[in-house]
Amino acid sequence: MDRNPVEARAILLTKVGSHSYGINTDASDLDYKGIFIAPKEYYLGFKVIEQKDRGWDEDSDRFPILNGVKDLVYYEIRKYLKLAKDANPNILELLFESPEFYEYVDPIGQKLIDHRELFLSKKIKYSYSGYAYAQIRKIKSHRKWLLNPPTKKPVAEDYELTNKSAFDKSEEKAFITFLWMLIKDRIEYVEEQQELYDLISDRIDFKGVINNNQLPHEFYPYIQNLTQASDRYMDILRRTQEYRKDLYYWKSYQSWLKNRNPKRAELEAKCGFDSKHAAHCIRLVRMGNEILTTGKINVDRRGIDAEELLNIRLGNVSYDAVLAEAEKLFTQLDESYEKSVLPYKVDLDRINQLCMELVEEFN
Structure with missing residues (x-):
């Protein structure tokens, strides 16, 4: 779908990001997100659309305020609800913005907002902390690059591998999937471990965690015994994962150098770490605590901690102080x-019913 047909079917459009948090600076770009309901053929036929996040060269007939804006995403309603039910922080905030930041709310969009509590559950802890930890990883990576940048691109030979002996990504992923299945099967039928089983199968994307991180060396004996892999196989797996991890680190560093915002790079050089990521880390964990204890999402931080967060963003708080606050x-x-007192999980039946009602009422 092109821009104008998508926007003609929008049910909600809002300003998001630093401006809606109240911690924007003169260098902050304008970010917008919206939700739309596709025509019937996308629900009853073969056509598929999940979101529209590009193709903004043409002007907007419906929302001229968006002309020239590049940071813009519209989510199809089903895609939006799937992300919202998983407590995605960047998605949930669309339903909890201050009224002044909404550019457009259709009656169907208002009905969605009126049911926003459906998407609050104890899963908030894992989603908000996960996003916050991601900010910390970026802070630490960028700080390493600032203080001790890598000087050489890793090659397979550095790890006593050749392109033929190293596992390709599909082989590595297949082994991880096999490992995940074995772990899950071992837990599933042990009554005392039901809470652990629920944790790794529902509340945390445990498969994603082990798929996207290097397997800890201290776990290798257990993994080998569980999978019955040979010594040679495990040795190649270890070296392949080390090589792939270091290569990813090098490529990430090169991308960071190439795409750094000049003003942000100047600020990083001044304070020795990425203070923007630091501010968002603190914001995310504080919001997670607020949601779990009050059942409310305070997207707009003005009157709460916006001044403090902005102070962190401007590089006026030390690296050690930020990490200490995050740990607390x-x-x-x-x-x-x-x-x-939030439920452990959302009511999927009610969300599914809401989805059907929104689509039927709009179409």
């Missing part, structure tokens, strides 16, 4: 989770 907030998040 993560500890509080565990306590908030235990005290929270």
Whole structure:
């Protein structure tokens, strides 16, 4: 679908990001996100669309305010609801913005907002902490690059591998999937481990975690025994994962160098770390605590902690102080989770019913 047909079927459009958090600077871009309901043929026929995040060269007939805006995404309603039910922080905020930031809300969009509590559950702890930890990983990676940048691109020979002896990505992923199935099967039928089984099969994307991270060396003996892999296989797997991890690190560094915002690079050089990521990390964990304890999402941080977050973003808070605050907030998040009266999971039947109602009423 082109831009104008998508926007003609929009049910909600809102400003998001730093401006809606109240921590924007003069260098902050305008970010917008919207939700739309596709025509019937996308639900009853073969056509598929999940989101539209490009093709903004043409002007908007419906929303001239968006002309020239590049940071813009429209989510098809089913895609939006799937992300919202998983407590995606960047998605949930669309339903909890301050009224002044909504550019457009259709009656169907208002009905969705009126049911926003359907998407709040204890899964908030894992989604918000996960996004916050991602910010910390970026902070630490960027700080390493600033203080001790890599000087050489890794090659397979450095790990005593050749292109033929190293596992390709599909082989590595197949082994990880096999490992995941074995672990899951071992837990599933042990009554005492039901909570652990629920944790790795529902509340956390455990398969994704082990698929996207290097297997810890101390786990190799157990993994080998579980999978009955040979010593040679495990040795090649270890070296392949080390090579792929270091190569990814090198490519990420090169991409970072190429795409850095000049003003942001100047700020990083000044304070020694990425202060924008630091501000968002603290914001995310604080919001996670607030949601678990109050059942409310305070997207707009003005009057709450916007000044403090902006101070962090401007590089006026030290690296050690940011990490110490984050550690304290993560500890509080565990306590908030235990005290929270939110349900452990969302009611998928009610969300599915809401989805059908929204689509039927709009079409």
